[in-house]
Amino acid sequence: MIALFRPYTKKASNSILILWILLIFVGIGSLYFHATLSLAGQLLDEICILWVLMAGYALFLPSIYLPQSWRLQRYRFVYGCIIIAIVITSLSVVYPYANAFALMLLGLPAIAFMGTHIARCDNRRIKDLGIRCLVLWTIAVTIWICDRVFCPFWLSISFPYLHAIWHVLIIFSSNQAIVICSYLIIKQNYPQIQLNLHYWPYEHWEYFGIPYVKFANDVDLLTSHNIKAVV
Template sequence: MGGMGGGGLLDIYSMAWEHLRPGSSPVDWCEGNYLISSNIAEFVNTFSNFLFILLPPVLIMLFKEYGRFVTPGIHVIWVLLIVVGLSSMYFHATLSLIGQLLDELAILWVFMAAFSLFYPKRYYPKFVKNDRKTFSWLMLLSAIAATGLSWWKPIVNAFVLMFMSVPTMLMLYTELQRRL
């Protein structure tokens, strides 16, 4: 087993578990660590995410008619926001790399779901032929690809989110200008 550092298969397992270890994330700038609790790294950030768990069920009820008459996909966004809340709680409680990835990937999936539901058809690529279902499949495949790449190389997710945010902001600005 050349190149494994002598431990072979055991080294692979220890490397896999290393990403679950508290403090394994390179990101740590939100608040002081373990100031309030010796078990929770970023106490305020951890518990501020309860809103992501409490509000989406209310939004599911409030948007029941919208889901019935416009698109049931709106409920996917609410469920994904719960996943964002749980993932973010885990990340801020542990500051583990796996928590960071779960947090960022959940945000990416909310972004892609919202994109597939609300992106104006006039901006669709030509090969989509103004078909929202085809565009939604394209967004799903993009989210799956970005997820796979992020597990392979975690830094990819940061670039995917940045890459998506710039055209989104430009599109939002353009749409707001159109409406004024």
């Protein structure tokens, strides 16, 4: 994703690199946690997810949802997200059992915001990707709940794999959500700029390829400075 989004980071915002890097740490933390089942591994895994969510809010939350005084000074909102992330990180160490449920609740507004803006989007390919993202997220959360609530049952029939399926589905939906938000934040502020949705490795792999966005051409850009000020 870092490679596919290189044109976007150059012309729009290199801040999106933070999300891809954090997702790498989520993968490392999750690997360590599931290999050791240690408290340190659990905290590393869940704290990384927390920072992904807060970074997503800081970068992509539409200005219309912010107080009037913050809309022209978005850095205040960014600092606020950092402070909230630090506070929740501290609390997660005190009572780790609640972390997973807190992360689920923290992710709900993001899904609501994305669903609302996808419904208004006039780009058919982005809208289809948004629907697939929401469906994947819904299936993933349902699987997570079934695994959490009915764990003894799945163990009794020797099928302890739901949590693994959850991980696969949620990383795909997370990637799709970041791609969608990276498109919407530019189109919301600069409707005249042409962004195209592509799939890697083949364009016709809409259901199995990796989505990314790319500017149609350089002429449509206002200036890199102006666009970077948005994100």
